[in-house]
Amino acid sequence: MRVVAEIPVSEQGSVHEQGWQSWSPSTRYGLTEQPHRWVDAPQRVVSYRSENSAGRDVFWGEGLLAVDPGDGAAVTLIAAVSPTRSVPSIRAVVRGSVVEVAADGDVEVRVEQSTVDTAFARWADSVADKLELTAPRPAPTTWCSWYQYFTEVAESDVDRNLQLMDSLDLPIDVVQIDDGYQAAIGDWLIPSGRFPDVAGMFARIRDHGRRAGIWTAPFLVSENSRLFAHHPQWLVRDTSGVPVSAGRNWDQQLYALDTTHPGAREHLRTVFITFAAWGIDFHKIDFTYAAALPGVRHEDVTPIEAYRMGLLLIREAIGDAYLLGCGAPLLPSIGLVDAMRVSPDIAATWASYNGDASMPGQFGATLNGVSRAFQHGRFWVNDPDCILARPGIERREDWARHVSRFGGLRGSSDGVDQLDDWGLETTRRLLSEPVPRYFVES
Structure with a gap:
């Protein structure tokens, strides 16, 4: 993995993981919290990215992860460059007052003066624009x-x-x-x-x-x-x-x-x-x-x-x-x-x-x-x-x-x-x- 960002954080900082697939846990964690991981080994294949070796001691996003410093400073979002073709694993480790982020593939680092949700939405807008996606059809009941x-x-x-x-x-x-x-x-x-x-x-x-x-x-x-x-x-x-x-x-x-x-x-x-x-x-x-x-x-x-x-x-x-x-x-x-x-x-x-x-x-x-x-x-x-x-x-x-x-x-x-x-x-x-x-x- 290659280090792509080192982000100063306060004690109120947080890391926002986005998991691999529908069922993979995706949420916000305080810097001292342990992230959700598999409990039974077979579920690692069914609900998580099978080749992902992350445990509870590191934060881990699949193609998307964000860090909120917690002190009003800008949110940093790390995302796959070509998410439909390659989804790098992104690791975040807390080292004192800094969160070190590394990835095993091509990612972009975006700095947004916004909430994490808004930063994610802006990134999603950019992906939709790049791929020329049309608005999704309304769902039937x-x-x-x-x-x-x-x-x-x-x-x-x-x-x-x-x-x-x-x-x-x-x-x-x-x-x-x-x-x-x-x-x-x-x-x-x-x-x-x-x-x-x-x-x-x-x-x-x-x-x-x-x-x-x-x-x-x-x-x-x-x-x-x-x-x-x-x-x-x-x-x-x-x-x-x-x-x-x-x-x-x-x-x-x-x-x-x-x-x-x-x-x-x-x-x-x-x-x-x-x-x-x-x-x-x-x-x-x-x-x-x-x-x-x-x-x-x-x-x-x-x-x-x-x-x-x-x-x-x-x-x-x-x-x-x-x-x-x-x-x-x-x-x-x-x-x-x-x-x-x-x-x-x-x-x-x-x-x-x-x-x-x-x-x-x-x-x-x-x-x-x-x-x-x-x-x-x-x-x-x-x-x-x-x-x-x-x-x-x-x-x-x-x-x-x-x-x-x-x-x-x-x-x-x-x-x-x-x-x-x-x-x-x-x-x-x-x-x-x-x-x-x-x-x-x-």
Whole structure:
């Protein structure tokens, strides 16, 4: 790493980290605070930049970090020069009354007489101008099956909620079926037993006058999938030829699809063209970090180039459909998605089950949603994750306030029949509220 700045600070100084992907903790820290890091080793691959070796003794941003001296002096922002092509790791170490910042790639150092949020927003404006980005399309309102039914969702659950949406006249544009319709992670066109007629399900959604949405983790391949059994040559591998781990979830090992391999690319193209033929025009693509994992690929490209190749392929296959990224490397996604999850998953509880701020919980989701508010309206529409308003959701009033303040994409994920009067009224209000163009002005 090369030292790029030495910044005098007061005792009230702070460092603002921006993490690698949607779920990576991003927030402000006082100079003596320990930053949030992974708790369990497998989560390091799933929620953090896998090659990042930072511990709690240093501050660490992926392509973006800021230092506020805390005494009214100018804020210093260190950022990737070409964030869609290269995302350097940026390290900040407190040495007495100075914060020493180093980076392992090309960065620019910007000095702004402003708040940190405004400095981030001005930098984002400069990136959007350089890349000639147009204003992101407004997001539709959605209903998602995940947080009520998880992987056990069935066609009957979707049908029941469609009827209730109609009878209650809920302002929901898109009904998005989440994980559970498919046989395995990677086998997107093979239905699970609970969805004997997937195409028919989407047709019924459209018959109700709503748009059809679907969830995939397009760059993941699970060890129990047919894709893994039949096409192991489509996986990213290490230098010894062993498939690279993309982490562990669903009680199984996961691997990364090589988005440069002709066979894998044709597979992806077939999946998303089929979805388009089914009338699906809203896509949530999840766990997309897998395409950017380091490893050996069919083509000799960088991990970020491979990631963007995969996203571009999907973008071309779905045409004008709305594209929501999740579990996604943020800076490499600029210009390729309509909306972006900027936080870890929400949960029924405030804290995550193991204290890792990247794991499902309202604490981590709120943390990131506030810190990444500057991205909304510049790079994409910010998705803070779904509205959860049914009884039994811990601190549901606080979560509703967060969605109202920082929710660009507004989506409900309660079973409609599970909502009490407060939950129904709150859901209706949050789905109906106008969303401002920016959450942070520059």
